[in-house]
Amino acid sequence: MTSRQLQKAGLPPVSELTEIAPAPVRTESATSGAGTDEPPDPWARRRDAIRLALIRTHKYSSYVFSAFLSLHAVNVVVLPAVTGSTTAADDALVLTRVFYQATAVEPVAVFGALAAHAAAGALLRALKVRRDRRWYAQRQKMTRVAFAGYLLVPVTVAHVALARVVPARLFGDSSIVSLRLVSHGFARHRLLSWTVYTALVGLTAFHVIGGWARWLRLTRRKTLQALTWSSAAVGMLALRVVSRQGAAAPWLARRYDDIYRTQVVRWGAFASGIVYGAYHSFSLSSAAKAHHAAAEYAHQEALIKQAKEEYAKLHPKPVVAVSSAAVETDISSPNFDLEKFLDYALKE
Known part of the structure; x- marks a missing residue:
């Protein structure tokens, strides 16, 4: 603008303006309470730091566990599906367990990473529920990937108990554990084995691929669905191969029966409790949503009635x-x- 235009606009001429060196502008954090009537929250920064630490733990623990899961999936899923038998898979399982069952590796890279991932996810979910109730006065929906992860917890615990905990308690170690244990379970407990391992394969494929898609920010839905269904199909083919191997030899079958006898009773009750708890939680959540919707509708009805009464007072016929x-x-x-x-x- 020229000096004449500045004068017409009521602005000082350019010669009277002072040039200021550029400098960053300091702004208060939105969580500090600046510019509002509420006092600053001293726990806001600490909550943000805790939430950031949980997000990083949840993310990077999945990286560590995915390394073990990839190796384990090649042994017990890909090899049986490709070769049509469990011989090559058992040989590879014996070789690879030397590495990931080492004293310094398994507690950190397997059990530690898995426990950290599950615990961080549960704490993040609790913080999100608390934030949603404070901001939106209700709990927001859980994502399908997260829901699949929570469903995986009891199935994974049962699998770990079958393959590592119970054999170690009964026999001192898990050296007798192989795919023969799984095939023996299909021969002795067919319905239970198909239910548990189908859930394990399907939920793992959906949760792992969905989680990595989130970390890598992949948005091609059809490609992700095709990859999930393909992985689940390979897993089901491997289960079909393993289930056809039949029961183990008599001397080994007695030990496997001891494992399953302890496993089925104890973890069957545990799984039943998990299922009942999930159903009960869903029932309570549905009832709370219905009550909230009814209260909201009654509140809107009361507001409309009050508005009509006020309008009738201001505009009498x-x-x-x-x-x-x-x-x-x-x-x-x-x-x-x-x-x-x-x-x-x-x-x-």
Whole structure:
């Protein structure tokens, strides 16, 4: 703008303006309470730091566990599906367990990473529920990937107990554990084995691929669905191969039966409790949502009724006086109006 245009706009001329060196502008954090009537929250920064630490733990622990899971999936899923037998898979399992069952590796890279991932996810979920109730007065929906992760917890615990915990308690170690243990379970407990391992394969494929898609920010839905279904199909093919191997040899079958006898009773009760707890939680959540919707509807109804009453007070209807001359009292007359006649009679 020229000096004349600046003068017309009521602004000082350019010569009177002072040049200031550029400098960053300091702004208060949105969580510090600046510019609001609320006092600053001293725990806001600490909560943000805790949440950031949980997010990083949840993310990077999945990186560590994915390394073990990839190696384990090649042994027990890919090899049986490709070769059509469990011989090569058992040989590879014996070789690889030397590395990931080492004293310094398994507690950190397997059990530690898995426990850290599950615990961080649960704490993040608790913080999100608390934030949603504070901001939106209700709990927001859980993502399908997260829900699949929570469903995986009891299935994974049962699998770890079957393959590592129970054999170690009964026999001192898990050296007798191989795919023969799984095939023996299919021969002895067919329905339970198909239920548990189908859930393990399907939920793992969905949760792992969905989680990595989130970490890598992949948005091609059809590609992710195709990859999930393909992985689940390979896993089901491997289960079909393992289930056809039949029961183990008599001397090994007795030990496997001891493992399953302990496993089925104990973890069957545990799984039943998990299922009942999930159903009960879903019932309570549905009832709370229905109650909230009914209360919201009643509140809106009360507001509408109150608005109508206030509008009627501010805009009263004019009262029209009806004279006797304007009312036809002769019933036989064609101009007789029953409504006007009744109004007139009541007023009189």
